[in-house]
Amino acid sequence: MIDFPGIENLTRKTSSKILMVVIDGLGGYFDNTTNKSELEDAVTPNLDKLANESACGLSIPVEHGITPGSGPGHLALFGYDPIKYQVGRGVLEALGLGLELNANQIAIRGNFAISGSDGVITDRRANRITSKVSSSLVKKLTDISVTDFKTDVQLIRDHRFLLVLTGENKVPNYYPFVSDTDPGLNGLKSLTSEPTYPETTIIANAINSFVSQSRDLLKDNHHANMILLRGISKVPSFPSMQKTYKLDPIGIAAYPMYLGLAKLTGMEIARENTNFPAELKSLKSVIKIDKHDFFFLHYKPADAAGEDGDRKAKVKALEEFDKFIPDIIDIGADVLVIAGDHSTPADLAAHSWHSVPFLINTNFTKGDGEGSFSEKAFRSGSIGLIKAKSIMMLALAHAGKLKKFGS
Amino acid sequence: MIDFPGIENLTRKTSSKILMVVIDGLGGYFDNTTNKSELEDAVTPNLDKLANESACGLSIPVEHGITPGSGPGHLALFGYDPIKYQVGRGVLEALGLGLELNANQIAIRGNFAISGSDGVITDRRANRITSKVSSSLVKKLTDISVTDFKTDVQLIRDHRFLLVLTGENKVPNYYPFVSDTDPGLNGLKSLTSEPTYPETTIIANAINSFVSQSRDLLKDNHHANMILLRGISKVPSFPSMQKTYKLDPIGIAAYPMYLGLAKLTGMEIARENTNFPAELKSLKSVIKIDKHDFFFLHYKPADAAGEDGDRKAKVKALEEFDKFIPDIIDIGADVLVIAGDHSTPADLAAHSWHSVPFLINTNFTKGDGEGSFSEKAFRSGSIGLIKAKSIMMLALAHAGKLKKFGS
Numbered sequence: 001m002i003d004f005p006g007i008e009n010l011t012r013k014t015s016s017k018i019l020m021v022v023i024d025g026l027g028g029y030f031d032n033t034t035n036k037s038e039l040e041d042a043v044t045p046n047l048d049k050l051a052n053e054s055a056c057g058l059s060i061p062v063e064h065g066i067t068p069g070s071g072p073g074h075l076a077l078f079g080y081d082p083i084k085y086q087v088g089r090g091v092l093e094a095l096g097l098g099l100e101l102n103a104n105q106i107a108i109r110g111n112f113a114i115s116g117s118d119g120v121i122t123d124r125r126a127n128r129i130t131s132k133v134s135s136s137l138v139k140k141l142t143d144i145s146v147t148d149f150k151t152d153v154q155l156i157r158d159h160r161f162l163l164v165l166t167g168e169n170k171v172p173n174y175y176p177f178v179s180d181t182d183p184g185l186n187g188l189k190s191l192t193s194e195p196t197y198p199e200t201t202i203i204a205n206a207i208n209s210f211v212s213q214s215r216d217l218l219k220d221n222h223h224a225n226m227i228l229l230r231g232i233s234k235v236p237s238f239p240s241m242q243k244t245y246k247l248d249p250i251g252i253a254a255y256p257m258y259l260g261l262a263k264l265t266g267m268e269i270a271r272e273n274t275n276f277p278a279e280l281k282s283l284k285s286v287i288k289i290d291k292h293d294f295f296f297l298h299y300k301p302a303d304a305a306g307e308d309g310d311r312k313a314k315v316k317a318l319e320e321f322d323k324f325i326p327d328i329i330d331i332g333a334d335v336l337v338i339a340g341d342h343s344t345p346a347d348l349a350a351h352s353w354h355s356v357p358f359l360i361n362t363n364f365t366k367g368d369g370e371g372s373f374s375e376k377a378f379r380s381g382s383i384g385l386i387k388a389k390s391i392m393m394l395a396l397a398h399a400g401k402l403k404k405f406g407s
Numbered sequence: 408m409i410d411f412p413g414i415e416n417l418t419r420k421t422s423s424k425i426l427m428v429v430i431d432g433l434g435g436y437f438d439n440t441t442n443k444s445e446l447e448d449a450v451t452p453n454l455d456k457l458a459n460e461s462a463c464g465l466s467i468p469v470e471h472g473i474t475p476g477s478g479p480g481h482l483a484l485f486g487y488d489p490i491k492y493q494v495g496r497g498v499l500e501a502l503g504l505g506l507e508l509n510a511n512q513i514a515i516r517g518n519f520a521i522s523g524s525d526g527v528i529t530d531r532r533a534n535r536i537t538s539k540v541s542s543s544l545v546k547k548l549t550d551i552s553v554t555d556f557k558t559d560v561q562l563i564r565d566h567r568f569l570l571v572l573t574g575e576n577k578v579p580n581y582y583p584f585v586s587d588t589d590p591g592l593n594g595l596k597s598l599t600s601e602p603t604y605p606e607t608t609i610i611a612n613a614i615n616s617f618v619s620q621s622r623d624l625l626k627d628n629h630h631a632n633m634i635l636l637r638g639i640s641k642v643p644s645f646p647s648m649q650k651t652y653k654l655d656p657i658g659i660a661a662y663p664m665y666l667g668l669a670k671l672t673g674m675e676i677a678r679e680n681t682n683f684p685a686e687l688k689s690l691k692s693v694i695k696i697d698k699h700d701f702f703f704l705h706y707k708p709a710d711a712a713g714e715d716g717d718r719k720a721k722v723k724a725l726e727e728f729d730k731f732i733p734d735i736i737d738i739g740a741d742v743l744v745i746a747g748d749h750s751t752p753a754d755l756a757a758h759s760w761h762s763v764p765f766l767i768n769t770n771f772t773k774g775d776g777e778g779s780f781s782e783k784a785f786r787s788g789s790i791g792l793i794k795a796k797s798i799m800m801l802a803l804a805h806a807g808k809l810k811k812f813g814s
Contacts, residue, residue: 065800
C-alpha cells in the first residue's frame with residue numbers, strides 16, 4: 001500500500017502499541033485581523049507541552065492543491081496512497097449508514113430531484129426536502145424490481161438515499177462499473193448509465209431500468225419527480241494492515257463512516273460510542289487486551305465547526321480536545337500520533353488543501369514543535385513537510401516495527 | 408499532465424482570474440563576501456510587502472540537482488511534468504525564431520564547425536563566427552535538396568542555424584526520430600544519423616544526405632568546413648490547459664521562444680511586446696476581456712544579467728521588477744503567482760539547479776514570507792519546498808478551480 005516496494009518484508013510484529021488520534025479537519029488558516037490560525041488562537045496547554053516532547057511536522061493530505069474528502073484524508077493517514085486506493089461515493093454512503101457490503105453488492109448514492117416537462121433538471125436536490133417527506137418517496141422506490149439484482153433502498157437524510165443492488169454471485173471488480181445518471185448540474189437532463197466494460201452491461205441495464213420505473217412512480221409527485229444516481233461502486237478490496245504492517249488494528253469512532261473506512265483497511269471496529277469521551281472509555285478497556293497493537297481514535301467536532309464556518313466553535317472544539325490529552329497520555333501507548341485528515345479553515349467553511357500539523361510522541365522523542373501545537377510552529381519541526389501517507393511509516397519506525405532496509 | 412490521474416475531472420470553470428508572472432532566472436546564490444543572494448542584496452520593498460500578504464515557498468524546477476533549460480523550467484510552472492513532456496532542441500530553436508511548425512515538419516539545430524583533414528572536429532562552434540559570415544554559409548546550404556523532404560535553412564545567430572524538413576504528409580511522432588550527427592565534443596568525428604525506428608529511416612537518409620552535400624559545398628571554406636546537426640524533433644502534442652484545467656490562457660512575453668512554449672500548452676499568445684512595460688500594457692487591455700482567466704507574463708532581464716555573470720546587473724534587474732509590482736497588483740487578478748523558471752546565480756553565470764522562491768497572493772492569503780522576498784526567508788514559508796509542477800495545482804486551488812477529491 002505505502003509505495004515502498006516490499007514493505008511487508010520490512011515490517012515485524014512487536015509488543016509495542018501505536019495510538020493514532022485523528023482530529024478531523026485539524027488544520028486551519030490565518031484570521032484576517034489577528035493573523036493567527038484557529039490552532040494558534042486556541043488555548044491548548046497540553047498539546048503545546050506535548051509538542052515540546054514530540055517529533056513534529058506538517059502533512060500534505062493527498063497532493064499540493066488537492067482538497068480531500070474524508071475517504072482519502074483517512075486512508076492516507078492509515079498509510080494507503082489515496083490516489084491509488086479510492087472508494088466510490090456509494091460505498092462511502094453505505095459505510096456512513098453502518099452497512100456492511102459484501103462482494104455481491106453494489107452501492108449507489110441517490111438524490112431525489114425535480115425536472116420540468118422537457119426532462120431538464122431544475123433542482124438536483126428537490127429543494128432539500130425533509131427526511132419525513134423523502135421517507136415516503138423511499139417507500140415507493142422499494143416496489144421496484146430489476147433483472148439480475150435484488151434492490152434495497154434506504155433513506156440517508158433529506159433528499160439523499162442509498163440504493164444497493166445485490167447480485168446472485170460476486171460482482172467482478174471493474175472501476176468505475178458504469179457511468180452516473182446524475183449530470184452534476186441543474187439545467188441538464190438525466191443521463192443514461194453506460195457500461196464502462198462489456199461485463200458491466202447488466203449493471204447499466206439494472207440502473208437504467210430502476211431509473212425508468214422510478215420516473216413512473218414519481219411522475220405526479222410535487223416534492224420530487226425524478227431520481228439521480230451516482231458513485232455506483234462496490235466495496236474495494238484493499239491490502240490489509242494485518243498483512244502489510246503485521247498489526248492487529250482496531251478503530252474507534254462515533255460516526256459510522258469513519259468506522260467503515262477503518263474496516264476497509266482490515267481494522268476491527270468498536271461501535272456504540274456516541275461521542276469522544278465514550279470513545280476514550282472504549283479505548284481504555286480495549287488497550288488492556290494484548291491482542292491489539294494499533295488504535296485509531298477519531299475526534300469529529302473540529303471539522304464540524306470548521307465546515308459551519310464557525311471560527312469560535314472550531315477554536316473551542318480544539319480547546320476541548322486539549323483537555324483530553326492527559327487522559328490520552330495516561331493510556332500509555334508506546335507511540336502516540338496526533339494528526340488530522342485535512343484542514344477545515346473556518347474562513348472557508350469547507351475542507352481545504354492546506355497542510356496539517358502532526359506529532360509523534362514516544363519516550364525517545366524530543367521536542368521540536370517550539371512549544372506550540374500549530375501550523376506555523378510545526379513548519380520548523382524535525383520531520384518537515386511530508387505526504388500524509390508517510391506518517392504511518394514514521395509511526396511504525398518509532399514503534400520499532402520496521403526492520404533495517406538492506407545491509 | 409500533472410501526475411494526478413483524472414485531474415480533468417477535478418478542475419472546474421469559474422470566473423476567477425489567475426496571473427502568473429515568471430521572473431526568468433529569479434533564484435540566485437550567496438555572495439562570497441556578504442553571504443547574501445542577489446534577491447537579498449536587491450532593494451525590493453514592494454515584493455517584501457507582498458511576501459507579508461502571500462503564501463510563500465520554494466520550488467525545485469525539475470528534480471534535485473537538475474539544471475533546467477527554458478523549456479522544462481516553464482513547462483513545469485504551467486503544471487506539465489517536465490520529465491514527461493519534453494521538447495526537442497530543434498523545435499525550441501524554431502519557436503525562438505517565432506516559427507510555427509506544422510505536423511509535416513521536423514526542426515533541427517545546426518552548428519557550423521571545423522574539422523581537420525582526418526575528419527576529426529577541432530571546433531564544434533567554428534570560432535563562433537559572426538552572423539555576417541554565417542549568413543553567407545546559410546545561403547550555400549539553401550542549394551541542397553534531399554529525397555522525401557523540402558528543406559529550409561535559417562540563420563539563428565553566429566555559428567547557429569535552423570534546418571526544417573517538410574514532408575508531403577504528417578510525420579509520425581517517434582521520439583527521438585533519429586540520432587544526432589553532432590558527437591557533442593571536439594576531438595571526435597561527426598556521426599552518421601541512425602533511425603531509431605524502421606519508420607524513421609527516410610528521415611535519417613535525408614539528414615545524412617544533407618550533411619554529405621553540405622560537406623562538398625563547404626569543403627574549401629576557411630571559416631567552417633562542416634555542419635553538425637542535433638535535436639531532430641517535431642512539435643510535440645501536449646494535453647492543453649483548456650482541456651485539463653478548463654482555463655482560457657494567454658501568454659505575454661517579449662521573446663518568441665517563451666511565446667512558443669506557451670503555445671505548446673494551448674495558450675493564445677500576445678506578440679509584439681518588445682519589453683516588460685509593453686507586456687504589462689498588453690496585459691492591462693487583455694485582462695478586461697472576459698474570455699481569458701489565466702495570464703502568463705514573462706520578465707527576462709534577471710536571467711540575462713545572471714547568465715552574463717553580472718551580479719550588479721542582476722540585482723538591478725530585480726529592483727527594476729520590484730517597481731512594477733504596484734502596477735501588477737492594480738491589475739486585480741484574483742490569484743497572483745510570482746515565480747521563477749530556475750535560478751541563474753550570477754557567480755555561476757549560468758542556469759542552476761537551486762530552488763527558487765515563489766509566492767501566491769489572494770485576498771485570502773496571509774503573510775508568511777517573513778517580510779522578505781528571498782530564498783532564505785521563503786524556506787520557512789507556509790507552502791514549503793515543492794516541485795515547480797505543483798505550483799499550478801496550488802494556483803488552481805486558490806482560485807477555487809479544483810473540486811474536492813473523493814467523498
